[in-house]
Amino acid sequence: GAGVSQSPRYKVAKRGQDVALRCDPISGHVSLFWYQQALGQGPEFLTYFQNEAQLDKSGLPSDRFFAERPEGSVSTLKIQRTQQEDSAVYLCASNGGFDEQFFGPGTRLTVL
Amino acid sequence: GENVEQHPSTLSVQEGDSAVIKCTYSDSASNYFPWYKQELGKGPQLIIDIRSNVGEKKDQRIAVTLNKTAKHFSLHITETQPEDSAVYFCAASRWRNTGKLIFGQGTTLQVKP
Numbered sequence: 001g002a003g004v005s006q007s008p009r010y011k012v013a014k015r016g017q018d019v020a021l022r023c024d025p026i027s028g029h030v031s032l033f034w035y036q037q038a039l040g041q042g043p044e045f046l047t048y049f050q051n052e053a054q055l056d057k058s059g060l061p062s063d064r065f066f067a068e069r070p071e072g073s074v075s076t077l078k079i080q081r082t083q084q085e086d087s088a089v090y091l092c093a094s095n096g097g098f099d100e101q102f103f104g105p106g107t108r109l110t111v112l
Numbered sequence: 113g114e115n116v117e118q119h120p121s122t123l124s125v126q127e128g129d130s131a132v133i134k135c136t137y138s139d140s141a142s143n144y145f146p147w148y149k150q151e152l153g154k155g156p157q158l159i160i161d162i163r164s165n166v167g168e169k170k171d172q173r174i175a176v177t178l179n180k181t182a183k184h185f186s187l188h189i190t191e192t193q194p195e196d197s198a199v200y201f202c203a204a205s206r207w208r209n210t211g212k213l214i215f216g217q218g219t220t221l222q223v224k225p
Contacts, residue, residue: 004155031211042118042201042215043156056212091155099144099163099207103155 002026004104006092012110013082021077021107025094032075033101034067035091043091049075082111114139116204118216125192126224133219135202136184142214144207145178145185150199150218159200160187163207192223 005024013019025032031050035043036059045059051072060067064082069075079086089108093101115138125131137145143164148156162169162176162185169176173192178185189196199220203213 033212035213035215040218042116042203042218043213045212045214048212059212093155095211099161100146100158101211101213103148103157105153105155 004092004094004102006090006104006107008107009105010108010110012112014112015083017082018078018080019082019109021079021090021109023075023077023092023094023104025073025075025092026096026102027073029094029096029102030072031095031097031101032069033093033095034075034077035093036061037089037091037106039088046077046090079109082109084111087111114142114204114214116202116214116216118202118219120219121217122220122222124222124224127192127194129192131187131189131192131196131221131223133187133200133202133221134184135186135204135216136182137204137214138183139204139206139214140183141206142204144205145176146203146205146213147174147176147187148201148203148215150201156201189221192221194223194225197221197223 034046037043048056049069064080066078089106091106093103146161150156175188202216
């Protein structure tokens with residue numbers, strides 16, 4: 001079956017631009033997670049949804065980062081006024097009620 | 113805060129040898145410990161996991177051990193093959209709480225033919 005998909009796969013933004021990253025989880029998966037992975041590092045937790053409810057946003061680095069999942073399926077991570085330190089791979093994962101989180105391929109964001 | 117330390121950062125072995133990667137976690141409430149393999153340009157893929165009520169788990173050439181008292185867990189790969197070359201991440205979480213994964217820094221494994 002289809003796994004987690006993310007789009008775009010690559011995004012180049014000029015400093016100060018807003019970007020929106022999309023995640024399509026596995027159908028029926030209740031839980032959705034966003035992680036940020038800097039080059040050569042492990043993924044770091046950003047935020048967590050259960051259905052449409054954002055239950056944990058403790059990992060969002062600043063108020064420029066905003067995530068939503070209005071209908072409990074597709075999620076969008078938005079970054080306003082991008083800065084160079086936002087350059088990273090943004091990973092989305094979904095979970096269907098058991099332990100395993102299934103990861104998408106990620107969106108590589110480069111801020112120039 | 114919650115932290116997972118992973119060693120070594122790089123590991124090079126000859127094909128057929130064993131590889132061992134070790135992780136230590138700080139949150140004593142952690143109860144789920146997955147290992148992920150990440151290939152270039154791809155997202156992490158789960159290869160094996162262990163829960164806190166189990167000390168060891170094996171799946172073909174891969175095994176994981178957990179020592180809750182010492183708060184460390186290890187990945188063992190036997191009979192390594194070139195296709196095992198990748199970056200490996202350990203992680204810890206409080207499953208049934210938030211479920212968020214705290215990852216180690218990663219180990220780049222190179223298996224030389």
